[in-house]
Amino acid sequence: MRAALLAGCTVFAAAAAQGQEPLKIGEINSYKAQPAFLEPYRKGMELAVEEINAAGGVDGRKIELVIRDDNANPGDAVRQAEELLSREKVQMLVGGFLSNTGLALSDFAKQKKIAYLAGEPLTDRLTWQGGNRYTFRLRPGTYTQAAMLVPDAAKLNKKRWAVVYPNYEYGQSAAAAFKTLLKAAQPDVEFVAEQATPLGKVDAGSVVQAVADAQPDAIVNMLFGADLSKFVREGNTRGLFKDRAVVSILTGEPEYLDPLKGEAPNGWIVTGYPYASIDTPAHKAFLNAYETKFKDYPRLGSLVGYTMIKSAAAGLAKAKSTDSEKLVDAFEGLEVDMPLGKISFRPQDHQSTMGAFVGQTRNVDGKGEMVDYRYLSGADPKFQPPTAQIEKSRAAQ
Template sequence: MTIRIRIRIKHVVAATLGLVAAASVLAQSTIKIGEINSYKAQPAFLEPYRHGWEMALEEINAAGGVLGKKLEVISRDDNGNPGDSVRVAEELATREQVTLMFGGFLSNTGLALTDYAKQRKIFFLAAEPLTDKIVWQNGNKYTYRLRPSTYMLVAMLVDEAAKLKKKRWALVYPNYEYGQSAVATFKKLMKERQPDIEFVAEQAPPLGKIDAGSVTQALADAKPDAIFNALFGADLGKFVRDGNTRGLFEGREVASLLTGEPEYLDPLKAEAPANWIVTGYPWYAIETPEHKKFVEAYRKKFNTYPRNGSLVGYAALMSIAAGLKKAGSTDTEKLAAAFSGLKLDTPVGPITYRTQDNQSTLGAYVGRTAVKDGKGVMSNFIYVDGATVQLPDAEVKKLRPAN
């Protein structure tokens, strides 16, 4: 080997070692967090959600990060598919070597990631999936959930629906875990409040594939006094428009999950339903200083108003930062223990991650829909603290497996 070749090899080796060292320093200077969601499949909710955690990330890092390190979020799309959720989770854990994960939107992808966290022993914060199984039947010590569960949201609606004293109810919901659980809980809680209630029709179209004409006609034929709806997204829009055309909602009360969220109400514009009882997020009328500060910062950064997804994304990453600070470490076991009973402030008030089931006490707003200036809004709303709509601890203990 000539002296010139030897010199070149030494330079290459030195450069390679320098790059490895630089990468190692970068890795040590950041806390790598994996984020998994269905951005392509559910953009209405998840684009604002991404903006929410991006704003939180900027605020956290501008304040010096956590444990002396900046946070780094590495995001992946799961195409709304549980198999893809697990595949990208494994990629994040092995190739990217993330310390923990958060995200999830649909109930089935959330359950897949919950099981992955248990098997892989990696911390996972389920930001959005609503299924009760995440914190009850399929719960584990490595998985926590931010958003109110299906049970909690239904319980909020039932408090208002029971006051209507309507006997004949029709039900419409997407035919997968979230919709099935929502209806089962609504039936159970309404029966407890009103034993003579009757459920006269039930329509369960596949998620994203509603035949609105046949669904609305079937509900109308049953002549219900009131309707419970758990449809959302594009399915909700089709249902509302066809129901308006056929007069399905005239003279009938409707109790509807999620419909007051801007993601689903805004696209309907002047076609938005009037006087429905809904859960939602009336960002335009929440007057607390904390929320006004959040809205102002969000508008300044993104030149638009926040949606419910924005709030969830922001609170999710702020929860992770608070958990890391409390743990004083990125160790999975210490982080999971730190989240138990973790308290923090959000733009809509303080929350706690319950020790009983790893569910946060984040609440939601319940009110009536109205049309104002050509668009749907929530009126006469109240904030329902998530701590007030929980099962008794003894029942939670029966549902949740021992860790």
């Protein structure tokens, strides 16, 4: 009897000790390659972890982030993921910035049957053509962001368009989506120039000259980071944007708009994040908490990192388990409160309903701002293909 009682106490003690162990989340990203977005993103994650743990964690277990750098290389991303699983024993994977590394992590998650929440990779292949049971995404993808911009682009009634994009998975996906959707909205449109540039190595002079030579009425741009800065600087110098409409994905994000300073363009139609003027209680609370902790203002990366970790914690809490299958089931239809309002993860494609702001750029006293903006919800069906089409694309995998 005593032996049985002791055995029972031993099991209880082990279970209690297990209950105190942290929930380990493995995060992989291109920190050295993309610091403009990912340094604020890391701070956003840090704030979310601090808030979750201060509130008691998930069912009494603290969240612990184990972070790795993938050197912007899909092979390195997979090697880091393998190490996080085998050595660190993480309960799930999160992260990814570049679309090609995101796809590599998604395929790894499928093979290893481990839940993966992608915060940032934007290619549509992540949730549609290449989507799988174990992969979920937070930010709206390239099709959705293009669909949000196209109505304003069509209103310009410009016939001849030039397309500029980084020549890798994200840029190719964004360019294809925009061209398809604009052609559907304005059948007489022509794409008279297409400049696909090496990521991080844009030859801005030759790109600007090639676009100018095509004499387009309007330009759609998908460049970001240092490539965007070089393109804008060279375009301003050569007068490319004078009396010419520009539509640009991502340019309204502070991490890309702010470095332009006095060269920030006027009147570009963009997606972005007007953090300073979002007048909702939830966002004000996030803004105040972030500024108090870091003595800095948030970028979109901050919001993405913060919401991604809050979503991971919500999924773990709903699952009440670290079993991957139960965690995946919990994420399907999961609702999360974020600084921009409530979002959910759609069961049909594992895409969250997080939306995007669409507005225009304005140069005010040597600083770029996003003005005349509106928030468009990712839950709106007009910003994604029909459900049957999505299901067909996923079933083909």
